[in-house]
Amino acid sequence: MLPYKTLIQVDRNSSVSLHIQVCNIFISLITDGTLQPSDMLPSSRILADLIGIARNTVKLAYEELISQGWAESAERKGIFVLSKLPVRSKAFTSDAAAAKNDAATFDWKKDFGKILPNENLQQITLAIDDGFPDVRLAPVDVLMREYRSLSRRYHGKNFLKYGNAMGSENLRVALQSYLAHSRGLTTSLDNILVTKGSQMGIFLAAHLLLQPGDQIAVGVSNYGSADDTFRFAGASLLRIPVDDHGMNVDDLERRLKKNKIKAVYIIPHHHFPTTVTMSMERRMKLLNLAKEHRFAIIEDDYDFDFHYDNKPYVPLASIDHDHNVIYIGSISKTFAPALRIGFMVASQGFVESASTIRQLIDKQGDTLLEEAFAVLFTDGEMDRHFRKSLKIYKQRRNLFCDMIKANLKDKVDFKIPEGGLGVWVNFDKGINLSALSAKAAKNGLYIGDGSFYRNESFSPNALRMGFASLRENEMEQALAILTNSLP
CATH class of the missing domain: 3.40.640.10 (Type I PLP-dependent aspartate aminotransferase-like (Major domain))
Known part of the structure; x- marks a missing residue:
């Protein structure tokens, strides 16, 4: 008999009822090839003793298996995996491992060049993004x-x-x-x-x-x-x-x-x-x-x-x-x-x-x-939102550019933008932006490493630094961290 005591683990704190948990585990054992068509399942009494639940709960689980078409009952013999099910070969790798093993799955289009994944700014407290609105201003x-x-x-x-x-x-x-x-x-x-x-x-x-x-x-x-x-x-x-x-x-x-x-x-x-x-x-x-x-x-x-x-x-x-x-x-x-x-x-x-x-x-x-x-x-x-935010963003642009001049001094070069929500800032060639981004992150500031702006014809040592989403105190904090992260 299979080691059901190990294979069937129920969670008494789960919102899923115990008999459904047992039923679902049996379905997994059938679909992964551990149990094959016509295999006999343990009696309700034996399984109840093995996994520490009531016998009636096991009976309910078996009834559910039968009603879903995974098992069948033979009078005076017991409960069996449905004989009409196709034979499944035993899976020797976990689902997670199989998902990572392309050879074990179907083919699909995988060549997307060097498309970078979106940054998840929802989990970040302080960030110099590349020019997003301040969601706190939106009505x-x-x-x-x-x-x-x-x-x-x-x-x-x-x-x-x-x-x-x-x-x-x-x-x-x-x-x-x-x-x-x-x-x-x-x-x-x-x-x-x-x-x-x-x-x-x-x-x-x-x-x-x-x-x-x-x-x-x-x-x-x-x-x-x-x-x-x-x-x-x-x-x-x-x-x-x-x-x-x-x-x-x-x-x-x-x-x-x-x-x-x-x-x-x-x-x-x-x-x-x-x-x-x-x-x-x-x-x-x-x-x-x-x-x-x-x-x-x-x-x-x-x-x-x-x-x-x-x-x-x-x-x-x-x-x-x-x-x-x-x-x-x-x-x-x-x-x-x-x-x-x-x-x-x-x-x-x-x-x-x-x-x-x-x-x-x-x-x-x-x-x-x-x-x-x-x-x-x-x-x-x-x-009204456009007029209000335009006034605020202009103030933030001016303040941010003044702070960049004061904090980064001869480390950067930029022009004050006429519009938009970010400043294009060229850094001194001696500054490694990847290292700068990593060090700033350790100090509590998200800022990109410039890779999103580069392509086969354009490789500046520059960052697009957004000002619109930062209040004055946040600008001070962010630029202080950035300054302290410079070599």
Whole structure:
């Protein structure tokens, strides 16, 4: 007989009843090959004595096994593993070990290049991130109040059913108005797709535009997750230099004489990671090139709302009369990163195709959350939030830059950004950023090591240092730790 006293261990503190625990253990013994079809199970009396539970509990476990089709009862003989079950070979490795052993499992696509996992900032107390909003400023209580209110109303129950993959109509109406008055971007509801953040917009655009072997033009310095998305779609990257005035469109024009591209990906406001803004002259020239060479422009305008020293340029999408621009924006970046709401604006046909792909991934968004955001837009709450946070973030930017100058002195070089939520800081070549990040972590501060900004053409000794999510006392504490962590 098998060593059931060792094999069957029950937890009397568990919320799962004892007879179900015993039943589940027997199922595991059958499925892993320890017990085979027609094997006899110990009598209820013997098993009860072995594992220290009541005989009636064992009987209930056996009845459950039989009802689920794992065992059968033979009159005056006992309980047996169901004879009709297929024979299972004994598993000699644990499930965890098997999961790590690729040879023991099925094949799947594993080559994702060097895509870095997200940092889990939810578990970190003090961090210099690369430019996230301060979630403490967001009117989350107002949003949740509207969420709860909608869920309780009779008509709100409809929002719990399947809806339009393009997103809440009320939110699209609100976005239509918001884009018109904030960016001069006039569009119709059929041109707007609500997404789960800007990253979903980039993914959808990439998989509609790009086939294996296609080329897409991107900056030498660029948002790494966008690069990864384009590669995952099968495209190769044509790197174009980026200077203080944004992507060098003259260089792009020269490259187009020898290279055919399907799209250009740009971040015209507060380029990631360097924070530079693309000049209007280059924007106009890029639009002309798109028309001439028939390529798409993916315009990632993730934090348009935060400009401190001057009015922002209008997006390319606002002055595109040839319908070549796919405009991608984010509410997550201006409200709270975990609340995944973004949008794509493009031609009606493109948006319809993107919503079809979205159905395959996600079916639809969180309609109640989208409806709650719609209320915040129409009630003016979002506008008040933008104005309030813009004032606070400008103060924090100025203070943070002053503190960097005072604390890091000749160790770094940077320019005060005109907008956005982070500062691009170049460190002295003698400073090892990986070592700096590790030492700061030991002292209680999270800060990146710069690896996310590097690619095959760009390897700066620099960090994008976010100021928006830090209060004054937190800035002082963070920069003190960082300073003490320098060699």
